[in-house]
Amino acid sequence: MIDDHQLPILYVGMEICVAFIAIIGNLLVIIVFIQDRRLRKVTNFYVISLSFADLLVGSIGIPSAIMTKIGLPRGSMKLCIIMLSLLIILCTISILNLVAVSLDRYWAILHPLDYHKRISEKTAMIIIGICWLLGSLIGLLPLFGWHNDYNDDHCYFIPTMDYNFLMFLYFATIVFPAIIMAIFYIRIYIVVKQQISMNKV
Incomplete structure (x- = not known):
């Protein structure tokens, strides 16, 4: 584990850049999107939902990830679980919005x-509401009790999360969404390629 006063400078620097x-x-x-009425089309609703989710990931999720990397907050298991659950919620919503965008396309x-x-x-x-819900x-599953209880005062992600929950x-949030999006985009690629070939004939 990371020492109390040791800050992973490279990791934090990269995370801050990504957040910015x-x-x-x-x-x-x-x-x-708000200023230009011409962009207020149904297909752009998914993009805005994704943008809002990623905005929250950058402003809340990444700072939470940095805190848990150095074991913060300390001395409060409940606060630790709340922070980690919020991190999971934001990242999961972002991924599900990506799936929604691919489904729309x-x-x-x-x-x-x-x-x-x-x-x-x-x-x-x-x-979009289903994605957020x-x-x-x-993300709330750890708050409902699906987490580890350990005596360390530090808040680290892996020790806090239950192994079965991590597998779930x-x-x-990674395997199934990746498979679904791959299927969608491969199918889109095939159809577009077929249309281009037909136009050339």
């Missing part, structure tokens, strides 16, 4: 005639 880029970049996207390209009939503003908001439920989190 995430905050500025996504904030600009949100501002442009998949439907728009493979079913262009049905897209505007089936994907209304209400449908998009429901899908599901991400929150997954790995498959639920």
Whole structure:
């Protein structure tokens, strides 16, 4: 474990850079979306939801990750679990929004005639709401008791999280979303390639 006074400078520096880029970049996207009415289309709702999620990851999630890297907060297991749950919630919501974006692109390209009939503003908001709700439920599982109890005063991610929960989190937020997005984008690539070939004939 990291000594109380030892700060991983390289890690913290990289995390701060990523946080800065995430905050500025996504904030600009949100501002442009609000100011330009032409961008307020259903397909952009997913992008804005993703931008807002990533903005929270940059402003809250990454600082939380830095704190847990050096064992903060100390002396409060409850506060530690709350912080780690918040970190998981934000990252999970961001990943689920990526899946929603890929689903939207998949439907728009493979079913262009049905897209505007089936994907209304209400449908998009429901899908986005599901992403936020599901991400929150997954992240709250440690608060519901799915974590380790240990005597160390430091708040480290791995020792605090239950192994079975980490495995669940790995498959639920990394493996399955990656497989789903890969299927969507491979299918999109095949369809686009076929359309280009047909246009050349």
